[in-house]
Amino acid sequence: MRRALLLLATLALVVAGCSSEAKNPQPPTGWVDEDISFDADGLTIHGTFRHQNTPGPAALLISESGQTDRNGDNAVAGPVGNMRQLAEYLSDHGIATLRYDKVGTGKTGLGKFKDHPAEVGSAVYTAGARAAIRFLATRPGVDTAHLSVYALGEGTIHAMNLATDTAPDAPKIHALGLFQPLSARYLDIITGRVHADVDAAVSSGAKTRAQADAVVAAWNAAVAQARTQGTAPDTLPEGLSAILNAKNVKAVVEADSIDPVALAAKIPAATPVLLTCSDADNQASCPAEQGLIGALKHTALTVVALKGVNHVLRDDPTDNVANYAKKAPLSPQLTDALNTFITK
Template identity: 70%
Template sequence: MKRIVRQLGSLLIATALVAGCSSGDDQTQQQGWVEEEVSFTDSAGLTLHGTYRHQGEDAGPAALLISESGQTDRNGDNAVAGPVGNMRQLAEYLSEKGIASLRYDKVGTGKTGLGPHAQNPAAVGSAAYSAGARAAVRYLAARPGTDDSRISVYALGEGTIHAMTLADDLEPDAPRIHSLGLFQPLPGRYLDIITARVKVDVEAAVEAGAKTPEQGQTVLDAWAAAVEEARTRGTAPRQLPDGLGAILNPGNVNAVVEADAIDPLALAAKVPTGTPVLLTCSDSDGQANCASVRPLTAALKHTALTVLDLKGVNHVLRDDPTDNVANYAKPGPLSAQLTAALDTFVTK
């Protein structure tokens, strides 16, 4: 069960928000492209810091990049997995296609930190992340170099929830989202996804002889009871077997319940008809394998949907069939399978 806790660490909302690491902005730039340090403020008064990568102020297409959940900063660097850098690489790829981009440190990460949430970090949940995304896309739309008819949003993992929220934002000042890149998306409700992973892990432990069937059932029953308690009463047990308390506990239950209340299928159904959408899944990604995302693809059938079934690609979009979290920070390019699909998608 410790394995599932480690694997879920890069997917799930952090049990305690702390500042994440950042790989900085001293990367070699393509000629004429500038990485500008910027900041903007969300509706809660939190100042978010980010990198606006652009080339002059002639209006052109622009993209907002939203990183994975938890302690993952603007560059895709994660306090658990290390300096992954995949979102920085995505920004650099988009530059090659003439697309400006904004990536930012979410609440609790990088230069942004907790701000006004510092007094109650356990209360930070999906609403705070969505507020940051809304502020970011409005900032991007207001830049002189942004063609507001060509704003795209590219997001990874749990970030895809906030990307779809932006596509359905009906506020008067909300920019229209031209297209969405939903990479390795969260395919269902938060606690349902965890429950499925727990069942797989317990079954594997029983089959390997590490647990008796009775011991396995005890773990499943305890987890099921904890999920029911969280959903019906908004509380969590102080102890759970096999390290599952790291995923759900009294300190993070409010954030978990808030995330669990979001149904990605309902959000997908509200994405405007005809919106170009690129959705990826991978046979090597235990968090977003292609079978698990099929209901999401069905919910997006009214869009101009492209589904990319990746082979041997890990959750951080690099070629690695093991999808081992320990390998996420190993240097390497984004998978050529992804960039080949993007070569066509960015022209839509």
């Protein structure tokens, strides 16, 4: 259940995030990595605005779930650096970017949530994204007619929230990059993985059917408890307490309350959308994404089925979490797709 642990373990807010910002190489001539900060409902968020003096398009980058910093690094997978690489790719193509340390990571830290970290849930992350896009839209030289959002995994939920934001001060989102997005409600995704894992254990002889059924029953009861009472059991079998526990239950329940398919259906028609899925990513396989793809048919949708690309957008057919922090470029399959998409 290691991939399931990665998906939700980053929601455990007692774990400090990590940041590799200080190790970044100097940007090429003409581009500046400017340290910035902005307010999100009383929380000061820190990030990097990568830009040059020439006016042009800009993009907001939103990292993976929970405590993941501006570069895509977190305490579970280590210094991944994929969002920094995405920013560098986009600047090579004339697009300014803003990426930021989510609450609990990097310079942002827990801020006003220091004494009550369990109050941080999906709504706090969405508030951060809303503040970020408004800050980006006010930067000198940013062409607000070509303002895009690129997000990975659970970050795609916040990206779609920005695209459907109807507040008077909400910037219009020109295009969306949804990389390996959540395809269903959070706990439904995890439940599917629990079933698959125990079935595989039965097939291999590692568990009896009775043992597997007991694990599934315990997990199903925990999901029902979380959804109806907002609480989690003290213990769960098979390490499942790392996924759902008293410290992260608020964040999990808030995330689970969002239906990505319903959200996708509200994105304005004709919005250019790039959605990626991968045969090597158990968090975002192409068959699992069909419901979301169907909900996006009214947009100017491009679907890219990646081959042998892991969840952090690099070539690795094993999708082993231990490899996520290995220094490797973004998959050429992704950048080839972006080469066309960024022109839309």
